[in-house]
Structure formats: structure tokens, C-alpha cells
Amino acid sequence: MTRPQERDNAVIAAHDYFAGGAFEREFAEAIACPTCSPEKDPRRKQFDRYFDQVVGPQLDAAGFRRSVMPNPLADTVAAAGPFLFAERIEDPALKTVLIYGHADTVAGMDDSWAAELAPFALTRKGERLYGRGVADNKVQHWIAIKALRFVLAAKGRLGFNVKLLLETGEETGSPGLRDFCETNRNLLAADVLIASDGPRLKPDRPTIFTGARGAINFELIAHYREGAHHSGNWGGLLKDPGTRLAHALAAITDARGRIEVPEWRPRNSLTDRVRELLAACEPLDDSDGRLPGEPAIDLDWGEQNLTPAERVFGWNSFAVLALDLGNPATPANAIAGRARAVCQLRFVVGTDQDDILPALRRHLDALGFKDIRVQADKDDVAMAATRVDPDNPWVGWARDSLALTTGKDPVILPNLGGSLPNDCFADVLGLTTIWIPHSYRGCCQHAPNEHILAPVVEEGLRMMTGLFCDLEAGPAPVSG
Structure with missing residues (x-):
């Protein structure tokens, strides 16, 4: 792969944009626009402002045509917000890339941030930039949009076509996104998806992943x-829902978190090629390289015969997200009538998504827990597991481009440990999906004090600029 002067000029411009402070001045406007996804937060109405006043001018300057399009589920699902679609078509005969991102964030949690920090004000402390949505997902699609502009400034053209889709409901399960993709297949047709979300494997290691674990939330009741009834008068006579629920939960995994539901143990996920890729990810628990805020990995947790990388990228994991029983702040001496657990399964390719809850029902019934109700998430939100062949030519092309820009060997993951609506692109649109994240595992997304690392942002701007410079001569289109 050559390094033409145009490529060098574009990458240098990306570096200067960050080093000179222009990134922080511009990006502060994105963070100052609250776009909270939870439907009860009135700030979710800021999506139009974000599209028109923040992202829109950046796209206009790059010669995009843009429009805000309604969500197919807007009339039936409160959290089904609009989509921003934009495109720059230089020549229909050229390659076309689809870029995806989401404008929505989780709630601000305003009162829980550290002193001198606020969710909707970009604040720099050392090499950390704080603000709600900085990591998830505003900086990720902001980097892509700015990188396109640097390529245009250096070359006068892109040499390929671009379509961009921003949704507003990813934090609530992307309601309507799949329907939108199915209805607009021709509008969204492309040769490859190049998007950014989630964390790098390590802050200093450029990362590529080609899919994501699926996720399904449910309740045990x-x-x-x-x-409730007096524990003295009724203790020993009334079935205790807390005790029964605790035993039912304990039947799902053993004491170290090994999954006991047979159908939840994936088939053919950890292939020899996947194990080879994940071997290059060890050790995940690098105490010397762990940043403040990143917890140490519990090496005695999870599937015993798997490495840490295999557990998070190649296997399924079960979590209890919340428990509801009585009033812990002021417990009463009474036998409760009801107990509830909110649970989640993260699952990889090789797990039958349609059989996850039926399999749990069969497992609990066989162990004598027919009295424990299994209830799907009230919003019926689940994300599918996806994974593109890691030897797909687009993956090798992206790896070589990132290596050329950074001088580092990027890590390639078969899928993200978290979940994304990647099935909308890989399965519905049939695209090869390349994800290049610009955050890190300790970024506190979905929590107070969300932040990004300045060195990762600067490197991300250079990487994506180089990548888009290389796309004109990229590999021949390959279907996902």
C-alpha cells in the first residue's frame, strides 16, 4: 500500500485539528446538546437540534444531501425516534460505504458526577475529556464525519460514495431500525459498513471487530x-419468594458463573480460527497497563477451561442486573409475597436466539421451579449475535490501513463483547461490517463521569482519515 502525498497531508490535517484545539471547541457543541434516549427524559427532544445545528453543518460542508426520516414504529413505540440519512454520491459506479452511528445517549445522571464535572459540558482533565455521550456514541461518528472532510480537503474528492445513518434509539434497543433497513434496502445499499462504537481491546491498541454478541433481557418472578405477612406468625408456613428466587437463579450458573442451561452453551463459536485470533488478545488482565477506573478481571469467574478473551468474545455470559424484594432501606419482619430479578444473557453466534427463554423454562421446570415465572423484557427488545468472517478481504484491508497510519499491529476481534444492532446491516442489508472503536473499556459509558482519552481520539482521527484515503483503492466489493 503506497503513501501518496495527499494521504500524508490529510492525516497531518487530522492531527493538527486535534492538537490545535479545534476538536474540543467544535465537539463541545455536540456534548452541550442533550440527546437522552430514555423516553421519560424531556431532553430526548433535542434530536432535531443535534441533527440541524451540530451534525448538519459538518455534513453540508462535505457536500452531503441530508434529510430527517421518520421511524416506522413512531406511532406505536414511544422511544422510536427519527433517523438522519445523508449521502454524497460521486459516481454510482464507485464503491459505496455506509456509516452508522447513534445520536442518543443514556440519561445524564446529573447529580452523580464528580465535582467540577457536568454531563452536558465537555470538560478536560489531563488526558480525559468528560461528558455524556462523548464515548457512546458522539465522538465515534464525529471522527468519521471529520475524517471525510480531511480527505476531501486533501484530494478534492473522496473517490467513493458515502451514505450515513444516525439513529436515535440505540440505548433503548434500536426500535424501528430493523424495519427501517428492511423498508429502505435500496436507499441504504452499499458495499461495506464502516462504523465505530464500543471500546478498543486496550487503549493503545487499534482494534477491529466484525460483529457483536447478542443480548436478551428478561425477568424471573x-x-x-x-x-407481606409477619415472619413470626407465618414463618415456616408460607413459601418465601426470595429464597425460591435465589435458588432458581443459582440453578442457571454454578458458583463461579459457569452456565448450566445446556442450550445456552454455544455450539461452533470457538472455532480454531477464532481461538487463534483471541490468543493474540491475551493477557486481558494487564495490571501494568490498566488505567484508573478499570476493574481487575476475576480470573476465577466464568467458564473454567476458557481464557478471559474466549469468555468475553467467544462465549455466553449471564448476569443478574437487578433484584426487587421488600425494602432494603427499612426491612420489615415479614415474609414477602413477591420477588423479582431482572436478568440478561449476552450470547454469541452459535446460540439459538429463539430458544433462549424456552430453554430456560425447560431447565427450571426440570429442576422443580415451575412456580418461577420467566417473562420477556416488557419492550421485547433483543439484539442478535453477528460475526463476519475475520478473513474477509475488507478486514485485511482495514487492518493494513490502520497499521500504515499508526505503525501498530491492530487487534482483530471476531465480535464485540457488548451488543449492537449489527444484524440490521449484516443480515438485513447483507453487508460486510467493519467496526473500528475509539473508546476504551474504562470510559464509564452508561454511568456518571463518562469520558474519552485524548490520545485515542487523536489517533482515531488519523486512522479514519487514512482509512478513507485508502478506500478509493480498497478491495473489490464482497458481500457479507
């Missing part, structure tokens, strides 16, 4: 009677 033990409901025996209305109200």
Missing part, C-alpha cells in the same frame, strides 16, 4: 400472594 416468584409471586405467591399479595402483601
